[in-house]
Amino acid sequence: MSAPEAGSKTERDAAGATLAAEAARFAGLGWMRGTSGNLSVVLGREPLRLAVTASGLDKGELAHDDLVVVDGMGTPIDAEASTPPRRPSAEAGLHARVVALTGAGAVFHVHTVSAVLAGKRWPDGIELRDLEMLKGIGHAAHDETVVIPVIANSQDMTELGDRLEAALVEGVPAVVVASHGLYVWGKDARQARHHVEIVEWLLSYRIAEG
Numbered sequence: 001m002s003a004p005e006a007g008s009k010t011e012r013d014a015a016g017a018t019l020a021a022e023a024a025r026f027a028g029l030g031w032m033r034g035t036s037g038n039l040s041v042v043l044g045r046e047p048l049r050l051a052v053t054a055s056g057l058d059k060g061e062l063a064h065d066d067l068v069v070v071d072g073m074g075t076p077i078d079a080e081a082s083t084p085p086r087r088p089s090a091e092a093g094l095h096a097r098v099v100a101l102t103g104a105g106a107v108f109h110v111h112t113v114s115a116v117l118a119g120k121r122w123p124d125g126i127e128l129r130d131l132e133m134l135k136g137i138g139h140a141a142h143d144e145t146v147v148i149p150v151i152a153n154s155q156d157m158t159e160l161g162d163r164l165e166a167a168l169v170e171g172v173p174a175v176v177v178a179s180h181g182l183y184v185w186g187k188d189a190r191q192a193r194h195h196v197e198i199v200e201w202l203l204s205y206r207i208a209e210g
């Protein structure tokens, strides 16, 4: 059986189901309170097509068509495909930029307390070392310092994207946005979810450690 064509209805529905399941999980953990945060998965790369959770909806209650497909600029290309039409988050453009920069297959953005606290305490980057959990984001459990970068918040997605690009650390699939939350990515939705869980654990630990 061949894979569905990028952007086909079958693939769109499958992506929507994945996004809804992942969002419900994060909402259950308290990481997507209210309508906050947004998740995306790549549907195609040339040209870039990204399925992004729709804006303004309770992330614990998304249905399989509560998504928008956007292009490499975060501009919706199929807003009318759902009934009623859905809107993408303003942050969709940043998801697309992360994909272009890192080759990620999924980008997850959540608003966690740990990310905000850590970004405030260590605005120049959050240093971590000698923790078994670092293996979960592809690093050594011993004798390696891993830095999760922190960037200043902005409502201008181009500016925020420029900051993210400048701050990226090779091999670290996460950036903290100060006073805001966390962007994490992976090769697919499953790995992105694992990375969110690991990074959140690392930030919580680091804060508790002081």
Ligand SMILES: [Zn+2]
Pocket: 037, 038, 091, 109, 110, 111, 180, 181
């Ligand atoms: Zn946000």
